[in-house]
Amino acid sequence: xxxxxxxxxxxxxxxxxxxxxxxxxxxxxxxxxxxxxxxxxxxxxxxxxxxxxxxxxxxxxxxxxxxxxxxxxxxxxxxxxxxxxxxxxxxxxxxxxxxxxxxxxxxxxxxxxxxxxxxxxxxxxxxxxxxxxxxxxxxxxxxxxxxxxxxxxxxxxxxxxxxxxxxxxxxxxxxxxxxxxxxxxxxxxxxxxxxxxxxxxxxxxxxxxxxxxxxx
Numbered sequence: 257x258x259x260x261x262x263x264x265x266x267x268x269x270x271x272x273x274x275x276x277x278x279x280x281x282x283x284x285x286x287x288x289x290x291x292x293x294x295x296x297x298x299x300x301x302x303x304x305x306x307x308x309x310x311x312x313x314x315x316x317x318x319x320x321x322x323x324x325x326x327x328x329x330x331x332x333x334x335x336x337x338x339x340x341x342x343x344x345x346x347x348x349x350x351x352x353x354x355x356x357x358x359x360x361x362x363x364x365x366x367x368x369x370x371x372x373x374x375x376x377x378x379x380x381x382x383x384x385x386x387x388x389x390x391x392x393x394x395x396x397x398x399x400x401x402x403x404x405x406x407x408x409x410x411x412x413x414x415x416x417x418x419x420x421x422x423x424x425x426x427x428x429x430x431x432x433x434x435x436x437x438x439x440x441x442x443x444x445x446x447x448x449x450x451x452x453x454x455x456x457x458x459x460x461x462x463x464x465x466x467x468x469x470x471x472x
Contacts, residue, residue, distance in 0.1 A: 273324035275415045280321035283414075286313060297435065300365050308356040316353035320414050322346045326404060347389045350407070354382040366435050373439030380447070381410040402454060409450035410443055417442035 286294040291302055291309070301309040322342050325331060332339045358378035361371045388403035417438050424434035 269324075269327070272412065272415070276320050276324050276412065279415050279418060280317035283313065283317040283320075297431070298360075301360060301363060305360060305363055308359045311356035312353045312360055315349050316357070316414060319346055319349035319353060319411055322349070323408055323411050327408070343389075343392065347385055350381060350385045350411070354378050354385070358382075366432070366439065370436050370439035373443075377410065377413060377443045380443075381407065384410060405454065406447070406450055409446040412446055413443035416446060 291313070292299045295313065298309065298313070322345055325342055326339065326346060355378075358375055361374035361378060364371050364374065384403055384406040388400055388407050391397075391400035391403060420438045420441055421431075421434055424437070425431065
């Protein structure tokens, strides 16, 4: 059973990593096509918030592409300096794109419900990443990893947002309605699943510790 869980975990990580890198690369289609063609639902930001728009859509894909490499055990063990530098790039990218995303949320044409969803996502994304960076500096590695997992769940919202929008379109739901829903669905389930995973892992650790012989 444990072997099956490990295999499924590896498959899940591989799929998530591939999707993250692919979505990050595809996100740069706005460079040759222009925002109006590639991301028409965000084109209204070009007039009033161009700097924040390009800071977000230009830098967020970097955080998404770097994220999977932060969880490669072999890279951490064999190339710790590379792991640290990728971590700094990852944190810097989230800082820039998170701040930009927070401001853009208040100018969305989708209304206050979507604005609240995206603004709260930006705040929690920045907060969890900041905590991960803080514990890395303090060399509290276990806590660093816990907060990095939380940050990663929110970073992965860039993938789930596109998956849900595509599914909604395939189901015949109009884009405006779908966009309202994914402003929350893109990240809330991710965060809840990650918390459930962390809770389960803590429970497993406690059971293992309880089963070990105690010193007399």
